[in-house]
Amino acid sequence: MARNEQASTSESTAVGGLITWPRRYNLLTDVFFLGRTGRLIAELADAAGVRSGDHAVDIGCGPGRLVRELSSRVGPHGRVVGVDPSAPMIDYASAHSPANCRFELAPAQSLTLPDAAFDVATSSFAMHHIPEAERERALRQIFRILRPGGRLLLADATPTSGFSSAAIRFMARVSARRHGGAAHGHHAHDEVRGHDHGHDEVHGHGREGGGANDPLAAVNVQRYRKVLSDIGFTGFEYRTSRFPVGILTAVKPE
Numbered sequence: 543m544a545r546n547e548q549a550s551t552s553e554s555t556a557v558g559g560l561i562t563w564p565r566r567y568n569l570l571t572d573v574f575f576l577g578r579t580g581r582l583i584a585e586l587a588d589a590a591g592v593r594s595g596d597h598a599v600d601i602g603c604g605p606g607r608l609v610r611e612l613s614s615r616v617g618p619h620g621r622v623v624g625v626d627p628s629a630p631m632i633d634y635a636s637a638h639s640p641a642n643c644r645f646e647l648a649p650a651q652s653l654t655l656p657d658a659a660f661d662v663a664t665s666s667f668a669m670h671h672i673p674e675a676e677r678e679r680a681l682r683q684i685f686r687i688l689r690p691g692g693r694l695l696l697a698d699a700t701p702t703s704g705f706s707s708a709a710i711r712f713m714a715r716v717s718a719r720r721h722g723g724a725a726h727g728h729h730a731h732d733e734v735r736g737h738d739h740g741h742d743e744v745h746g747h748g749r750e751g752g753g754a755n756d757p758l759a760a761v762n763v764q765r766y767r768k769v770l771s772d773i774g775f776t777g778f779e780y781r782t783s784r785f786p787v788g789i790l791t792a793v794k795p796e
């Protein structure tokens with residue numbers, strides 16, 4: 543459960559919408575998924591295709607639930623790195639994860655992890671927290687750190703009911719509270735910083751669910767197909783979970 547203190551040196555003024563309350567976040571997700579978050583996390587790990595001995599990375603790992611699920615799948619000979627620019631999330635995840643997990647305090651757009659180091663990269667409910675202008679850079683970083691043949695999984699909510707839409711809008715409203723320039727050091731533990739819902743497209747690659755400020759548009763992972771394809775990913779598959787979640791997988795060619 544090592545925590546790598548190598549903080550990123552992002553030149554970006556807007557790091558992203560940092561969530562800095564891990565326990566409350568766990569509670570909120572349990573409410574949102576009606577107490578079945580564990581089943582969703584297992585489904586994401588299945589869809590990521592992670593195997594024993596793999597090296598996996600989870601981008602925007604938050605409190606580390608998916609990291610821990612991946613770590614049980616990769617076993618003692620594998621390893622999992624969780625990355626998040628929120629210090630409280632990284633502290634919490636480090637304190638609650640087993641020995642084959644390591645954590646990096648960094649935004650996705652400024653990864654310092656080595657090239658071609660991972661078999662699997664996952665990112666759940668995090669892409670829309672990255673400032674729109676930085677999302678392509680983040681996806682290019684993920685491509686860089688995956689080995690040829692490595693798999694990417696992006697997952698986010700697909701609001702299918704009034705309840706889930708309302709919950710996403712609520713989270714977006716809370717997250718939209720701005721506190722000046724976002725940074726990723728230690729802050730007051732009950733804030734969400736600098737969330738960028740003002741732009742809902744990655745270089746014009748599609749929008750669904752509403753206007754530019756609609757948080758329901760920002761969570762659609764299918765919107766990343768075009769930019770991922772431009773970056774070099776292939777083998778796209780999209781499925782909807784039994785939960786209100788969309789799962790997009792892609793492969794870095796051999």
Ligand SMILES: C[S@@+](CC[C@H](N)C(=O)[O-])C[C@H]1O[C@@H](n2cnc3c(N)ncnc32)[C@H](O)[C@@H]1O
Nearest residue numbers: 557558559560561602603604628649650666671
């Ligand atoms: C909604 S939470 C998702 C946490 C976890 N992946 C999950 O599935 O529960 C979004 C996470 O993205 C993180 N985040 C914000 N900006 C980011 C960035 N630029 N790069 C990576 N993660 C970011 C937040 O701090 C937060 O922990």
